[in-house]
Structures are given as structure tokens and as C-alpha cells.
Amino acid sequence: MTDYAAILETIYADVQPLLVQGKVASYIPQLSEVDAAQFGMAVYCLDGRTYSVGAAGQKFSLQSVTKLFSLALAFSLEGDAIWSRVGREPSGSAFNSLVQLEYEQGKPRNPFINAGALVMTDILSSRSTASDTAILQFAREICDRQDIEFDLAVAQSEHGTAHRNYAIAHLMKDFGNLHNSVETVIDSYCRQCSITMTCTELAKAGSFLANHGTIPWSERQVLDASSSKRLNALMLTCGTYDAAGEFAYRVGLPAKSGVGGGILALVPGEMAIAVWSPGLDETGNSLAGTYALERFTSLTVRSIF
Amino acid sequence: MTDYAAILETIYADVQPLLVQGKVASYIPQLSEVDAAQFGMAVYCLDGRTYSVGAAGQKFSLQSVTKLFSLALAFSLEGDAIWSRVGREPSGSAFNSLVQLEYEQGKPRNPFINAGALVMTDILSSRSTASDTAILQFAREICDRQDIEFDLAVAQSEHGTAHRNYAIAHLMKDFGNLHNSVETVIDSYCRQCSITMTCTELAKAGSFLANHGTIPWSERQVLDASSSKRLNALMLTCGTYDAAGEFAYRVGLPAKSGVGGGILALVPGEMAIAVWSPGLDETGNSLAGTYALERFTSLTVRSIF
Amino acid sequence: MTDYAAILETIYADVQPLLVQGKVASYIPQLSEVDAAQFGMAVYCLDGRTYSVGAAGQKFSLQSVTKLFSLALAFSLEGDAIWSRVGREPSGSAFNSLVQLEYEQGKPRNPFINAGALVMTDILSSRSTASDTAILQFAREICDRQDIEFDLAVAQSEHGTAHRNYAIAHLMKDFGNLHNSVETVIDSYCRQCSITMTCTELAKAGSFLANHGTIPWSERQVLDASSSKRLNALMLTCGTYDAAGEFAYRVGLPAKSGVGGGILALVPGEMAIAVWSPGLDETGNSLAGTYALERFTSLTVRSIF
Amino acid sequence: MTDYAAILETIYADVQPLLVQGKVASYIPQLSEVDAAQFGMAVYCLDGRTYSVGAAGQKFSLQSVTKLFSLALAFSLEGDAIWSRVGREPSGSAFNSLVQLEYEQGKPRNPFINAGALVMTDILSSRSTASDTAILQFAREICDRQDIEFDLAVAQSEHGTAHRNYAIAHLMKDFGNLHNSVETVIDSYCRQCSITMTCTELAKAGSFLANHGTIPWSERQVLDASSSKRLNALMLTCGTYDAAGEFAYRVGLPAKSGVGGGILALVPGEMAIAVWSPGLDETGNSLAGTYALERFTSLTVRSIF
Known part of the structure; x- marks a missing residue:
């Protein structure tokens, strides 16, 4: 069985050198004051297990x-x-x-x-x-x-x-x-x-999309399975600005990013993953966050492709 | 176990009304003479089983x-x-x-x-x-x-x-x-x-990409698993012209289409599917072919999402 | 000596068949209610002589x-x-x-x-x-x-x-x-x-630009001669929307048009001409007005070229 | 009577500091070898008088x-x-x-x-x-x-x-x-x-367009007066690449330029002017040549506006 806790620790160590390379969003004054060198990551498995590392309990601005x-x-x-x-x-x-x-x-x-x-x-x-x-x-x-x-x-x-x-x-x-x-x-x-969440909260928030449209704990169906599948497809093709192709190429998971540095990614049928690091790359996606997800799919062999 | 033969028969019946709706590519004189009302489909499973229906043995121009x-x-x-x-x-x-x-x-x-x-x-x-x-x-x-x-x-x-x-x-x-x-x-x-293949041949030709980059029968590794995964991601985001988003939304599989009316789609780790029907929709993809793949993913619950 | 009165009468007769061909601007509700089949034209010579024909005394919306x-x-x-x-x-x-x-x-x-x-x-x-x-x-x-x-x-x-x-x-x-x-x-x-003028007023309003930047009757210099010349050049190259080239080709005078159907044109050193007919061509310029100016330059041999 | 010879001498002195500022066209290998610091100018009046200064007898590549x-x-x-x-x-x-x-x-x-x-x-x-x-x-x-x-x-x-x-x-x-x-x-x-001319030849070549379409010495009508006028209008609105507005603003004459550094300009009814200096500005027009024409219209008060 995959040891997610260990994998998150590995990723946490790996991203450290990247935390100084990104730039926080500058066009929204309040966001420009955030310290770029932060990183948190959380996994919410559909069976209820959760894993997290770093600043996964820190609130951040969800933005997009x-x-x-x-x-x-x-x-x-x-x-x-x-x-x-x-x-x-x-x-x-x-x-x-x-x-x-x-x-x-x-x-x-x-x-x-x-x-x-x-x-x-x-x-x-x-x-x-x-x-x-x-x-x-x-x-x-x-x-x-x-x-x-x-x-x-x-x-x-x-x-x-x-x-x-x-x-x-x-x-x-x-x-x-x-x-x-x-x-x-x-x-x-x-x-x-401007809604804020922690990584732990955001991973949980995305779980209904990993769970074919139904909220796991309440069993309320937000979207039917077909619609949920379709939203996932949209996330993959359009969810990370003009870098969606690059993101799909590197990470291979449906995801939605925000200029606050957060990214929500899905492994359909298995889990939702939230990552946050406010330093952005030139396409407006979290630099360390994208890398963390790329490492996650490599280490867990969890791409959809 | 999924009865692919029955599913292909169902799809074959379903697409009949669509065969008159598409238009063959007109900008290449030779292709413009093909009869639009043709349809073939083939599935190549990685274990070697193959299924086909309709004109799956008919050669067509692969084009893109x-x-x-x-x-x-x-x-x-x-x-x-x-x-x-x-x-x-x-x-x-x-x-x-x-x-x-x-x-x-x-x-x-x-x-x-x-x-x-x-x-x-x-x-x-x-x-x-x-x-x-x-x-x-x-x-x-x-x-x-x-x-x-x-x-x-x-x-x-x-x-x-x-x-x-x-x-x-x-x-x-x-x-x-x-x-x-x-x-x-x-x-x-x-x-x-101008290379021509039948659906049966094309499904087999795509199987290495469904098989993490390795040709199933010869076990020659064309691409490593990571590169193969990445090509699949590219197919999903860019493989069907300016309708890639729509195609991902409807079908949810990596695919590459051509104006000859062929489409090759992949279920990573399981199978490659080839479909051919020369009548195109306005985005240049096979009209009946796209619908056939959409039906296939619905009937087999085989989307990657 | 050029008989401007007779020329204006000739033009007035010539434009009659065109008055039903243009369309009034539809995007501003108030303007869309104007009757398209109207035409007025006025000439203000720098020596103070004025000539006019048709609805030259009718107020219209100057717009652009x-x-x-x-x-x-x-x-x-x-x-x-x-x-x-x-x-x-x-x-x-x-x-x-x-x-x-x-x-x-x-x-x-x-x-x-x-x-x-x-x-x-x-x-x-x-x-x-x-x-x-x-x-x-x-x-x-x-x-x-x-x-x-x-x-x-x-x-x-x-x-x-x-x-x-x-x-x-x-x-x-x-x-x-x-x-x-x-x-x-x-x-x-x-x-x-929304400023309104008559053709007679508009022709007079443009006279300082025909007079090297100085208002003829008050002798107040609004712009020096060089600046005035430069504004004329801008009118010729940019004054009639995306039809400036066509307008220069046909009329050959610096001009500024508006979607109210008015056009102000200049013969540098000689006169200002205002024309109004609310029916527009597809480029947003007065259809009959453009034609009237084209006729005027032909009949008076007054192009700048 | 305007002393064109003196005016050309004045201009020749004025442009000297500019000759080092332009850059010769680099995309055509042969042209990139030309020395930028050259300048010639010639005027052909419709009565046959001609004036020239500097390298007006030097052949250059007419290009556009x-x-x-x-x-x-x-x-x-x-x-x-x-x-x-x-x-x-x-x-x-x-x-x-x-x-x-x-x-x-x-x-x-x-x-x-x-x-x-x-x-x-x-x-x-x-x-x-x-x-x-x-x-x-x-x-x-x-x-x-x-x-x-x-x-x-x-x-x-x-x-x-x-x-x-x-x-x-x-x-x-x-x-x-x-x-x-x-x-x-x-x-x-x-x-x-690749046709080459000197400034003196080019000024003469343009004279039919200044002369309402008729070659002055042979009296052959190349274009009727109306067509000639229209070509002049096209030169003014489109003759100097994407700087036509700027050129009209500064010079105020119909003109056609080339990346060889030549410009032909017209004073309708009076004269044609050719100028050559191979150093180009960032819009691809001769830097010193444009300035020379601007000075010419100022000194002779010969703008069409």
C-alpha cells in the first residue's frame, strides 16, 4: 500500500530549493505582501484518510x-x-x-x-x-x-x-x-x-469531483457521474490558464490553479490533492505547487494517462 | 466481463442515422470522392483480444x-x-x-x-x-x-x-x-x-501508447512509460484540432483524429480503439466517429476521468 | 469663378437616389429613429461667402x-x-x-x-x-x-x-x-x-482648420499653422474609421465623419465643407455624404492630390 | 521665387548628424553591406528644372x-x-x-x-x-x-x-x-x-504622378487625372509602411519609400522629389530621408494640407 505520508515528506524536501524561485502575484495589492517561501500539501482519499505536510493548515486566498x-x-x-x-x-x-x-x-x-x-x-x-x-x-x-x-x-x-x-x-x-x-x-x-481555505480544507472540497460528483461523507450528489467526469475533462484541458497543455504533459491530472498559489488536483475515483505555495511561475501557476504535483504522480504512479 | 462485441454492435446501430450528416473533406481532391456513409470500428486490447464492427477492414487515408x-x-x-x-x-x-x-x-x-x-x-x-x-x-x-x-x-x-x-x-x-x-x-x-490502414490495423498501431510505450507483442520499448504518458496527455489536450476541449468533455479519452475520418483513441493500460467514418463535423473530426467513441466510453465506463 | 451654388444644386439632385440606400446608426436608440432620407450640405469659404443646399439648416447629432x-x-x-x-x-x-x-x-x-x-x-x-x-x-x-x-x-x-x-x-x-x-x-x-449643429454651423466650425489654425473672423490662432497642417494630415489618414484609405482615394480631402451622418471636410487654404445625410454605408460613414463630397471634388477640381 | 538650390544645401547640412543614426536593412544580404552614411536628394519640377544635392547621382536599390x-x-x-x-x-x-x-x-x-x-x-x-x-x-x-x-x-x-x-x-x-x-x-x-536608380532619375520617374498622370516631356498619359489623384491618395495613406500616419503628420506629402533608403515624394501639380539615405528608422523608412522631406515642406511651405 502506498505510503502517502512518506511521499509527502519526500516532496516537501524536494520543493525547498524552488520556494525562492517563484514570484507572488503583484496585481492584487493584498496578495503581493504574502511571503513566497511557503509550502503546504494535503491529500484527501475517498475512504476518508487524509495526509498533509508543511503549511497545510495555513489559510490562503483561493482566487481562481x-x-x-x-x-x-x-x-x-x-x-x-x-x-x-x-x-x-x-x-x-x-x-x-x-x-x-x-x-x-x-x-x-x-x-x-x-x-x-x-x-x-x-x-x-x-x-x-x-x-x-x-x-x-x-x-x-x-x-x-x-x-x-x-x-x-x-x-x-x-x-x-x-x-x-x-x-x-x-x-x-x-x-x-x-x-x-x-x-x-x-x-x-x-x-x-477572496474565499480562503487551507490545503486540508481544499483537498476535501475537491473530493466530490474525484468521487463522480457525490460528496463522500454526506452522499449528496452535486453532479451526476457523467457531468462530474466532464468537469474533470474541462479542468485538464483548461484549468491552468495558458499552461494547461504543459501541466497535463507534466502532471497528467485534472487541476485548477489560482494566483494565490493554490492548486487543486484530482485522481478520479481515488483522491483529491491540494497544494499551496504562493510563488508563481511565468504562466501564473504555483511554481513549487506544480512541481510537487509532478513529483506526486511520479512517486505514486497516479497519472490518468 | 465487458462484452465488447455486443457494445460495438450497439454502437454500429446507433451511428447509422449520423452517417448522412457529416461531410467528407473537400480540400484534398482524392478524399472528396469517398462515400461518407461508411463506418468501421475496432478495439485492440492489450491482452491481444480484438473486436471489430462494420467496415473495420476497409483501408482509409490516415491523414493527421x-x-x-x-x-x-x-x-x-x-x-x-x-x-x-x-x-x-x-x-x-x-x-x-x-x-x-x-x-x-x-x-x-x-x-x-x-x-x-x-x-x-x-x-x-x-x-x-x-x-x-x-x-x-x-x-x-x-x-x-x-x-x-x-x-x-x-x-x-x-x-x-x-x-x-x-x-x-x-x-x-x-x-x-x-x-x-x-x-x-x-x-x-x-x-x-497518405498512409492507409484499416481500423483493425490502426487500433493495433496505437496499442504501444496504451501500453506505456512498449509494443505489446514484440515488447520493444518505443518510449519509456513517462514519455508515453506525456504523449497521451498531448493527445487529450491537442489531438482533435480546435475541438480538443469539446472532445475531452464528450469522450474523455486521449485521441488523434484525421480529415480522412479516422480517430485513434486510447484507454491507458487497457486498449486502443480505432474508428473510421469519413463524414466530418464542422471542426474537421469524424462526426459519427466522435459519437461512437462517446457511446463507447458511456457503455464501457472507460473514461480516464 | 466657380459657381458653388450651382454645383451644390447638381450634387443635391445627384444624391437623391442614394438617400434610401444607407442605414441609420442603430446602436444608439435615439439616433435610430432619425429619417434616413435627408440631405444637407454647406460650404464656408475663408472669405466669408457661404453656400448651402437641402437640409443644411437642420440640426443633427455630431457624434464622432x-x-x-x-x-x-x-x-x-x-x-x-x-x-x-x-x-x-x-x-x-x-x-x-x-x-x-x-x-x-x-x-x-x-x-x-x-x-x-x-x-x-x-x-x-x-x-x-x-x-x-x-x-x-x-x-x-x-x-x-x-x-x-x-x-x-x-x-x-x-x-x-x-x-x-x-x-x-x-x-x-x-x-x-x-x-x-x-x-x-x-x-x-x-x-x-451629443452636440448638435447644422451643416452651415459645422462648415463654419471647421474653417479654422482650413485657415491654418486661425479662426477667420476673430483672427484668434487656435493652432499654429504647422499644427493645423498636421491635424489635417491626421484627418486624411484616420478621420473616417476603417475606410480612411477608401475615402482618401475617392474624395481626396481631409475629413472627419460621425455616425449621426455628418462629415466635415477641408480644402486647405480655401474652405470647409459640411455634409449630412443620416443613412450610413457599411463602414459607418454617411453614404450619400461621401458621394456628395466625391462629386464636389470632381466638379470643383479641389482634391489636395 | 523659391531658391530650391539653397534649400537643398540647407537640408544637406541639417541631415549630417542623422546619417550615423539609421541602420541599413539587414534582411537582404546585399543591402546590408551598403554604407549608411550617405545622402542624396533631387527635385524635378514639372517645368523641367532640376535641383540636386549630395549623392544624388549615386545608384541605389529602389526596392519597395x-x-x-x-x-x-x-x-x-x-x-x-x-x-x-x-x-x-x-x-x-x-x-x-x-x-x-x-x-x-x-x-x-x-x-x-x-x-x-x-x-x-x-x-x-x-x-x-x-x-x-x-x-x-x-x-x-x-x-x-x-x-x-x-x-x-x-x-x-x-x-x-x-x-x-x-x-x-x-x-x-x-x-x-x-x-x-x-x-x-x-x-x-x-x-x-532590384531596379536601381539615382535620386535624379527617381525624381524624374515620379513626375508623371505629380503631373496628373501624364509624362511631362512626352505628354503620354499613363493615367487619367482622376486615377493619378487616387494613386497619390493611396501613397499618402499607405505608402510608408506602418508609419504612413506619422509620415503624413510630419511631411504631409504623398510618398513611397523602400528599404534601400529611397523615398519618392510628390507635390501635386508642381514637382517630384527623391531622397536617398540608406540608414533606416525602426519603421523601415529612411531616417535622414524622412527628416529631409519634413524640412523641405517646412522650408518651401509645400505641404498638401
Whole structure:
């Protein structure tokens, strides 16, 4: 039987030299103050066993990892109707570019670029006056902790520099692909991005996607098995910005990353893995976190390929 | 135990209404004359069992499926050095577009768009005066048949309308990313694209990639397990033109398609599947073939996700 | 001596069949209600003689023609400093596209596309809390009428559908090329666009640019001769959206058009010409208006070329 | 009366400090060997007077200046039919970019970018088996010298590095906008580009365009007045690569430049001016040459604006 505890310790030792090489996200003032030289990792097996190493109990800003939550929630509520408003293809350009969005008439390439996540938020805002609260409740449910919260200082910090997201939202509004006000959608988006979790919590939060759409402990089916499988496919092809191909090549697991330095990865049918290290590589993904996952799949022989 | 024979029969019945909906590739004169309403499918299990249905014994033009052969051969010979000349990211645009190639200074996004495949051919041409023969020999080895051949009429037909590939090759030459003459590379490329196989042969040809890089019957290791896994990841993220995300979403298997209507898909560790139906959807992938694979993963519960 | 009155009558007769062919701008609700089948034209010679025909006394919405006013005012106040924030090249794409703006890091190609005009407004807003009033005062001075006004219903109508301009402004804000708030700049921009004039007034308003930068009747030098000449050059290369080349080819005069159907054209050293017909061609320029100017240069042999 | 001789002497003195600042074109081997610190200028007045200064009698490679000759010749032979195959708008991107050409389905933006010039050559090749000879004969006629020649060493040098032009030609061939073989068109194109003239000869060669389309000494009408006016407009909006707006702003005359360092400019109805200095600015136009023309229009007050 695989000794995950030992493997995590090995990885922890291996990543140490990398912790000084990444750069923390600079465009959100609050995030730019985080110390890059931190690393945590946690594994949540579907049988309930959990393993962790390093700063796995330290809260961090989920940022784009929450795009997975808003997508899963919108998909569970609206089903395939969401695909009339967002595509399922890799973008081939930066996560916040407007070029492709203009060429493709305001329909984002996928739900994991900013434009696509704003559309998910818009869909949720059309169902509820407080889409941010709905997403927070969902986040609490899937990681089984009622004390998960927004970090309002981060939300405010992001809101103050959200000019590009405003540009994206207005462009989609111009094309008719945003039904609520730009302000409403951006507000909710900045708040959901600010949700904080620890690695241990995040691994647990991802477990329903490793478990064919059903939360392991409550047995509530969030998504049917087919939909869950499809979300995994989307994570693999589009979950790590414009480095999804490289990530799939190196790691070989469905994953979603955030500029806070977190990455959630899945071994379908077996486990969810969360890793956090705030130093980013040039593609905006956690440098040490990506390497840690690459080592994990090598040491456990757990790629999907 | 899964009854693959019955499953293939079910799929064969299911695809019948779709056979009239696709359109055969029109830009290569020879291919445009093929009857769209044909369908064949074959499964090659790593234990040697094989299953097939329909026109699985009918030869067809592999076209872009051969990009997998030239990549595997170049990768096996040159190792990671090939990645200095071609990327590993989805392209986000058509398989024969020049836009991204110009922005990215002549380095193709991945080895499965035409530009990337031309670079693989160029690499092989630098090793051998007859790169087309080298690829043909490789194709013969991996499907264990010495009678695999080019279809020279198709090669010539394609060569005569290869203006866009010439444009791509010259643009890369301008950027210094083509070391042999444009004529040499295009010649070899058109010939390799013209290789014909049956579904039964193609499924067998893909089996080494399902088998961690080793040819099952000869036990020759073409690629090590890690490299084979990585090729699978590339197939999933980039193997079906600008519909890779959609294909992963629907089918959930690594695959490589061609405009001849063939698709090779892999269930890592278990089997290779080949399907052929010449009617294409608007993304250039076999319409009935994609649906057949989607049905296959549903009926066998064999997605990687 | 050229009989301008007779020439205008000839043109008036010639354009009648065209009046039903153009389409009024549809994206601003208030403008979409205007009757397309109207035509007016006025000539203001630098010696004070004026000629007019048709609906030359009818007020219309100047829209993008006012980009010329904000540019001239900003240029007169700030001099060459404005060119650090806006370019002088034709854009090669639509007047409200974001693609080039993103590639060129938030620096608009020229002051006559929306992005560039927003930068001019931003510059004026940095000098004055009411840049819209400053532009209105300037408009009043150059056409020598104190009763020139905003059309607030049009301004409000435009503001309500200004999503794309908001997107452009936020994108420039993101790149640091907007110093005031997006709201401030868009407000002022929508108001200045709503200024109404008659053809007679507009021709007079343009006369300082035909007169080497000096208002003929007051002899106030708005721009020195060299700067005036340079603005004329900008009008010729960039003044009629993505049809500037076609316009120069057909008409051969510096001109600025607006989606309200107005066009101001200049014969340097001789006269300013205003034409109005609300039916637009597919490039967003007045269909009958462009034709009228083409006829005018033919009949008077007054091209600059 | 303007003392052109004195003005040219003044300019000659003024440009001296600039001669070391430009860089000679490096992509054509033969051109890269030219000494940058050279300068010549010549004026041909329509009454036959000529003025010159510096190295005005030195032959240089006309390169893209010859695009004017192929356009004028094709236009004189085919009339407006040429505009079905090439546009009249500035390109907004580099002279040899493929991006816009692909978006616009193989129709070049204007006849002065490489793609457009290749179409002109194609048109002439469809009329004559030796389009290069036809252009050479035309060049000889318009400058009244039978000893004008190709520089075959330059032509060959250019041909050997013409990969990007091959890419452009093949892309147009793919779109059906090239009727002769790529080889035929590129051959002719490289030869016409290699034509050499002195400033004195080039100024004379341009005089028919300053003279409303009629060669002054022979009174042969190459183009009617209207067509000649239109070519002037095209030169102004598109004649100096992606710096046409800047050039119009600074110089204010229709002009065509080449990477050999030559520029031909026109004062309609008065004169043609040729300037040569091989050091280029970053937009590919002669650095000292552009400045010399700017000084010329200032000193003679001869802008068209």
C-alpha cells in the first residue's frame, strides 16, 4: 500500500530549493505582501484518510480555484444550458485577454478564464440576489466546514484594481452575454475569489469531483457521474490558464490553479490533492505547487494517462 | 466481463442515422470522392483480444492521425530536445492557421497542428534522407504489418493543393525553425499523411501508447512509460484540432483524429480503439466517429476521468 | 469663378437616389429613429461667402465629428505632449475594437478611434472639472454661435448603451492610460458626442482648420499653422474609421465623419465643407455624404492630390 | 521665387548628424553591406528644372519604391478591376505580416504591402510572360532613360531569403488570389525590387504622378487625372509602411519609400522629389530621408494640407 505520508515528506524536501524561485502575484495589492517561501500539501482519499505536510493548515486566498466552485454550482443548477453562454475549448491566450473574446462575439472560450467565470457568476446572480453567498455556502458544504469565509480586505483590494475584469464584463454586456449589471457581477466575483481555505480544507472540497460528483461523507450528489467526469475533462484541458497543455504533459491530472498559489488536483475515483505555495511561475501557476504535483504522480504512479 | 462485441454492435446501430450528416473533406481532391456513409470500428486490447464492427477492414487515408507517428518517432529518437522547436499548448485556432505562428515567432503551439507536424518531419528529415520511409517503417512496426503503404495518388493530390502548408513551412523557414528545404519537408509530409490502414490495423498501431510505450507483442520499448504518458496527455489536450476541449468533455479519452475520418483513441493500460467514418463535423473530426467513441466510453465506463 | 451654388444644386439632385440606400446608426436608440432620407450640405469659404443646399439648416447629432474638437482643444492646450498617450497611425480595424488596443498596451492608434477620443477627454478632464463644458465652449467659439448645445436625450441614450466604450476605458485604465475615473470620462464623452449643429454651423466650425489654425473672423490662432497642417494630415489618414484609405482615394480631402451622418471636410487654404445625410454605408460613414463630397471634388477640381 | 538650390544645401547640412543614426536593412544580404552614411536628394519640377544635392547621382536599390511602378502599370492596363483583388486601406501592421491577410481571406489591404505588390505582379504576369521586363520598360519610360537595369546580384540575394514572401504568396494562392505560379510571381517580384536608380532619375520617374498622370516631356498619359489623384491618395495613406500616419503628420506629402533608403515624394501639380539615405528608422523608412522631406515642406511651405 502506498505510503502517502512518506511521499509527502519526500516532496516537501524536494520543493525547498524552488520556494525562492517563484514570484507572488503583484496585481492584487493584498496578495503581493504574502511571503513566497511557503509550502503546504494535503491529500484527501475517498475512504476518508487524509495526509498533509508543511503549511497545510495555513489559510490562503483561493482566487481562481473558486472558478471551479461557481462552475460546479451553476452546472448543477442549470445543466447543459450553461454551454450556450460559454465554450469548452482552451483559449490559447492569457486568462484575462480580450482579443479572443472580441473575435468570438462575447462568448468566452471556457469557464476557467476570467470572462467565463464572470458568466458563471452572472448565471448565479440571475438565480439569487446574493450569488456570492450562494457560492460561499456551496464552498462550505463541499469542504464540510461552516467557518469558511471571504477575506473582505482581499476582495476590496482586488475590486480596486479590477479594471481589466470590468473591461471584460462590459465587452460581454455589449455582446448581450451578461444579464445582470456589471457592478453586481464584479462585486460577487471579487468576493468569491477572496474565499480562503487551507490545503486540508481544499483537498476535501475537491473530493466530490474525484468521487463522480457525490460528496463522500454526506452522499449528496452535486453532479451526476457523467457531468462530474466532464468537469474533470474541462479542468485538464483548461484549468491552468495558458499552461494547461504543459501541466497535463507534466502532471497528467485534472487541476485548477489560482494566483494565490493554490492548486487543486484530482485522481478520479481515488483522491483529491491540494497544494499551496504562493510563488508563481511565468504562466501564473504555483511554481513549487506544480512541481510537487509532478513529483506526486511520479512517486505514486497516479497519472490518468 | 465487458462484452465488447455486443457494445460495438450497439454502437454500429446507433451511428447509422449520423452517417448522412457529416461531410467528407473537400480540400484534398482524392478524399472528396469517398462515400461518407461508411463506418468501421475496432478495439485492440492489450491482452491481444480484438473486436471489430462494420467496415473495420476497409483501408482509409490516415491523414493527421499520422502526426502521432511522426511525433512518437521523433520523440523516441530525439527526446526532450524536440520541445525547443514546438510547444505543448492547445492552439485555440484552426489547425492550419498562420496567425498564432506569426505571433509566436515561428514556433508552433503543438505537434498536432500542421505547423508542428512539419517541424517533426523536418527533425526526421535531418536524421535521414528519407523521412517518409522512416515513418512508414515505423507505422509498419507498430501495427505489425509489412504491407502498410503510402497512397501515392492521395499524396500527389494533397501536394497539388498544399499552398497553405507551403505558406506555413516558408513562414517557419523565415523564423529559422525549418532546417531542411521547404520542398523536402512538404514532400515527406504529404507522403506520410497518405498512409492507409484499416481500423483493425490502426487500433493495433496505437496499442504501444496504451501500453506505456512498449509494443505489446514484440515488447520493444518505443518510449519509456513517462514519455508515453506525456504523449497521451498531448493527445487529450491537442489531438482533435480546435475541438480538443469539446472532445475531452464528450469522450474523455486521449485521441488523434484525421480529415480522412479516422480517430485513434486510447484507454491507458487497457486498449486502443480505432474508428473510421469519413463524414466530418464542422471542426474537421469524424462526426459519427466522435459519437461512437462517446457511446463507447458511456457503455464501457472507460473514461480516464 | 466657380459657381458653388450651382454645383451644390447638381450634387443635391445627384444624391437623391442614394438617400434610401444607407442605414441609420442603430446602436444608439435615439439616433435610430432619425429619417434616413435627408440631405444637407454647406460650404464656408475663408472669405466669408457661404453656400448651402437641402437640409443644411437642420440640426443633427455630431457624434464622432466632435472627436475633432476634443483633439484640437487638447492639442492647443497641451501641444505635442498628447502624443505620448495616443498614436498617429490608422488602426486597420473597427473604430471600437479592443484587439489592437490590447496588443499595443492601452495606447490607442490615433485620436479618432473611440479609445483615442476617450484619452483626449481624459486629458481635458485633468485640466478642468467640466471637460464637456470646455468642449462645448470651444465648439461655440469656432462656429461663432453661443446657442450650440448638447442633446441630453441623445447623451443619455448613448450612455445607456456605452458598454463597449466602458470596456475600452477600463482596459486603458488597466494599462495606466486613463488618469480620471472611467465614469467621469465616459460621462463627458457621451455629452460631447451629443452636440448638435447644422451643416452651415459645422462648415463654419471647421474653417479654422482650413485657415491654418486661425479662426477667420476673430483672427484668434487656435493652432499654429504647422499644427493645423498636421491635424489635417491626421484627418486624411484616420478621420473616417476603417475606410480612411477608401475615402482618401475617392474624395481626396481631409475629413472627419460621425455616425449621426455628418462629415466635415477641408480644402486647405480655401474652405470647409459640411455634409449630412443620416443613412450610413457599411463602414459607418454617411453614404450619400461621401458621394456628395466625391462629386464636389470632381466638379470643383479641389482634391489636395 | 523659391531658391530650391539653397534649400537643398540647407537640408544637406541639417541631415549630417542623422546619417550615423539609421541602420541599413539587414534582411537582404546585399543591402546590408551598403554604407549608411550617405545622402542624396533631387527635385524635378514639372517645368523641367532640376535641383540636386549630395549623392544624388549615386545608384541605389529602389526596392519597395518599385511597388509604385507595378501598381501604376497594372492600374493603367486593367483599370478599376485591380481593386477586386487588393484593398485600399492602411494595414495597421508590418509590411510583411500574414495576420491580416489570413483574417481578410487572402485579399491584401493595399498594393504597397508585400502581399498587395505580389498581386500586382501576378496581374502583370497574367498579361505578359515577362512581367519583370514590362515593369523595367515602364521604369525606363517614366524616367526617360533606357539604361535603367535590374541589379541581378541583389535580386538573387533577395530571392534566397524570400521565405516570408513565399509564405505570403502561398497563402494568397490558397485563397485563390494568385493566378500564376508562386515561383513565377516571386521571381518577377525580386527582380523588379532590384531596379536601381539615382535620386535624379527617381525624381524624374515620379513626375508623371505629380503631373496628373501624364509624362511631362512626352505628354503620354499613363493615367487619367482622376486615377493619378487616387494613386497619390493611396501613397499618402499607405505608402510608408506602418508609419504612413506619422509620415503624413510630419511631411504631409504623398510618398513611397523602400528599404534601400529611397523615398519618392510628390507635390501635386508642381514637382517630384527623391531622397536617398540608406540608414533606416525602426519603421523601415529612411531616417535622414524622412527628416529631409519634413524640412523641405517646412522650408518651401509645400505641404498638401
